Amino acid sequence: MNLPPEMREGEPPPILGRWRNMNAVVLAWLAILILLFYAFTRYFS
Amino acid sequence: MTPLDWFVMIATVIAIPSFGLWRGRGSKTVNQYLLAGKTMPWYAMGLSIMATQASAITFIATTGQAYVDGMRFVQFYFGLPIAMVILSATAVPIFHRSGVYTAYEYLEKRFDAKTRALAAVVFLIQRGMAVGLAIYAPAIVMSVIFGWPDRITTLLIGIACVIYTTTGGIPAVTWTDVLQMSIIFSGLILGLITVVSLMPHGVGFTDAVYLAGTVGKLNAVDLHFDPNNRYNLWSGLIGGSFLALGYFGCDQSQVQRYLTGKSVAQSRIGLLFNAMAKVPMQFFILFVGAMVFVFYLFIQPPVLFERAAMKKISSQPEYAAVQRSFDQAWQRRKAAAERVSAARKSDDETRMRASVEEYRAAEKDLDTARQNGAKLYEKTSGASGFNDTNYIFLSFVTRYFPAGIVGLVIAVIFTAAMSSSSGELNSLAAVSVMDLYRRHFRPQASDRHYLMISRIFTALWGAWAVVFAQYAKNLGSLVEAVNWVGSFFYPVLLGVFILAFFFTRVRGPAAFWAMLAGEASILACFFFTKIAFLWYNVIGTVIVVVFGALFSIRRGREDRISAII
Numbered sequence: 001m002n003l004p005p006e007m008r009e010g011e012p013p014p015i016l017g018r019w020r021n022m023n024a025v026v027l028a029w030l031a032i033l034i035l036l037f038y039a040f041t042r043y044f045s
Numbered sequence: 046m047t048p049l050d051w052f053v054m055i056a057t058v059i060a061i062p063s064f065g066l067w068r069g070r071g072s073k074t075v076n077q078y079l080l081a082g083k084t085m086p087w088y089a090m091g092l093s094i095m096a097t098q099a100s101a102i103t104f105i106a107t108t109g110q111a112y113v114d115g116m117r118f119v120q121f122y123f124g125l126p127i128a129m130v131i132l133s134a135t136a137v138p139i140f141h142r143s144g145v146y147t148a149y150e151y152l153e154k155r156f157d158a159k160t161r162a163l164a165a166v167v168f169l170i171q172r173g174m175a176v177g178l179a180i181y182a183p184a185i186v187m188s189v190i191f192g193w194p195d196r197i198t199t200l201l202i203g204i205a206c207v208i209y210t211t212t213g214g215i216p217a218v219t220w221t222d223v224l225q226m227s228i229i230f231s232g233l234i235l236g237l238i239t240v241v242s243l244m245p246h247g248v249g250f251t252d253a254v255y256l257a258g259t260v261g262k263l264n265a266v267d268l269h270f271d272p273n274n275r276y277n278l279w280s281g282l283i284g285g286s287f288l289a290l291g292y293f294g295c296d297q298s299q300v301q302r303y304l305t306g307k308s309v310a311q312s313r314i315g316l317l318f319n320a321m322a323k324v325p326m327q328f329f330i331l332f333v334g335a336m337v338f339v340f341y342l343f344i345q346p347p348v349l350f351e352r353a354a355m356k357k358i359s360s361q362p363e364y365a366a367v368q369r370s371f372d373q374a375w376q377r378r379k380a381a382a383e384r385v386s387a388a389r390k391s392d393d394e395t396r397m398r399a400s401v402e403e404y405r406a407a408e409k410d411l412d413t414a415r416q417n418g419a420k421l422y423e424k425t426s427g428a429s430g431f432n433d434t435n436y437i438f439l440s441f442v443t444r445y446f447p448a449g450i451v452g453l454v455i456a457v458i459f460t461a462a463m464s465s466s467s468g469e470l471n472s473l474a475a476v477s478v479m480d481l482y483r484r485h486f487r488p489q490a491s492d493r494h495y496l497m498i499s500r501i502f503t504a505l506w507g508a509w510a511v512v513f514a515q516y517a518k519n520l521g522s523l524v525e526a527v528n529w530v531g532s533f534f535y536p537v538l539l540g541v542f543i544l545a546f547f548f549t550r551v552r553g554p555a556a557f558w559a560m561l562a563g564e565a566s567i568l569a570c571f572f573f574t575k576i577a578f579l580w581y582n583v584i585g586t587v588i589v590v591v592f593g594a595l596f597s598i599r600r601g602r603e604d605r606i607s608a609i610i
Contacts, residue, residue, distance in 0.1 A: 011310045019313070023130045026320045030126040033324050034278070037119065037265035044258025 050452030057456035061221050062209040068220035069213015075495040078214035079146055079475045081305040089219050090315030094302045096222035097468035099461050102182040109434035111334025115264040117276045122327050124285025129320035133313040136294045141309045146479040148300040155545040157553040165480035167534050168297055176469040177513025183462045199514040202462050207507030210467040211500050215305055218467045225464040232457035239446055240336040245343045252386045253339040259401055260408045262335045275577045284579030287586050291535030295542055298472035337441050342382045345375050348418035350436040358421045367421055371414040378407035474502040536582045537563045540589020551597045559593035
């Protein structure tokens, strides 16, 4: 499997400096939501 | 509906196409018409992607689903943010820089013309049927709830969509989507506030949430792994990721949105915005449905929410017994729910446990009584698989919401139907013109000619959608078939795009045979196993990739494609 050049370069995001940081924020947000929903499920069941 | 409701609804439905016509007035070239001249900011793209996904039936059915089945459906969306992150780093830069109008155009650059044509035709068939259903679905609900003729409703939604989409192209579609999403969000927030405010005296917000949770209506996360269970954390994260990758990475109605971005970065941000907003939005819609359930703990609901079905069973001799058992079960459930609320305030643990048990048992009895009503309808009508989920929320809104809010909610449903249909119409026109007409019939015509043909195709697809919607009532089983077609083809398309992006040794013939192998594996799952459909997306995609790689294994390094175009 080879990563094409398009994926190795690219303009930076407007905030957080690097796309890696943006992606981490999105995935962390998902993890937080799942944890919150899980706590919500447990608490009210 | 009161005059105020009519005013709110008509004003909204007129304002949206007018706004679209105004925003799309500058489309003078085919690039502006199909790609907005690549000028769209990230927030417009992100909201447009959300609006295209959110069809009218999403709002009608999702709330009803929470009423019946709880909130576990939210897990279906857990894979979406993962897919967005992957696509923003892969598909967005590749499609942007290859300068394509459609996702399938890229397949020719990477493989061959017949792979592109095949993918384009598959998209047109699948999306062509879906666009008719997007218009038809809300119309049939309106006809049952209000008695509006469904043919007139489909015609009105269709004409409004076709006018602004044909005239303004993708800029009109995108900017109206932004307005439509604002209306949808406002409608949802007002809807939740209204539901909570309608709770009886003494039942606060936390009481309502507790009562919903006690009988499993707030089951948002299920950690138990079961491949035959449609919605759990694992099927959502893994199967949902593959489904979202297929939908957002291979379906032109979505790809076209992020091709309109000012830059790669703007398109990537648009997708990531969608990734962050979609899951909370679905949670919110489901939560509204759960609150409707709590409302009906204290106000008696009908046995069946579909009025025509109720009318049919009420003339049957068995109806009196069904209604009696339903009334008794509801009375028991109401009394038990009130005892639960009172016990919560008293902090008496023993009393609390006893009342919760009683409440859960009464809920089961009521559910059984409701199922008996459904069985009576099935016996009376000769139909099987009765399901009135789609009627629950609208039935509630029209009975109990105050004047003005009813009109707004109906406008939200019309708006959602228009936003998903207009995006689909524009993408159908783009594929018809760029992948078939220009590629195979008139490759050297002027830009003005392609712009005119794009408008003609948009209008033709709009006409097709309206005609299809007129007859969709007679095609009940086809509605289900269309959903299955989507599940059957997305994984194969996703697999071939993964081969195209990442496996540089794979050429056209290997990709073609791998697609067939993937399709065969999905059919085998469908016919010979009970695996839940979300897992088809994983299996089909993996088979295409593995077979594509295996079929190309003998190729030497010199056979590698030098770059991903």
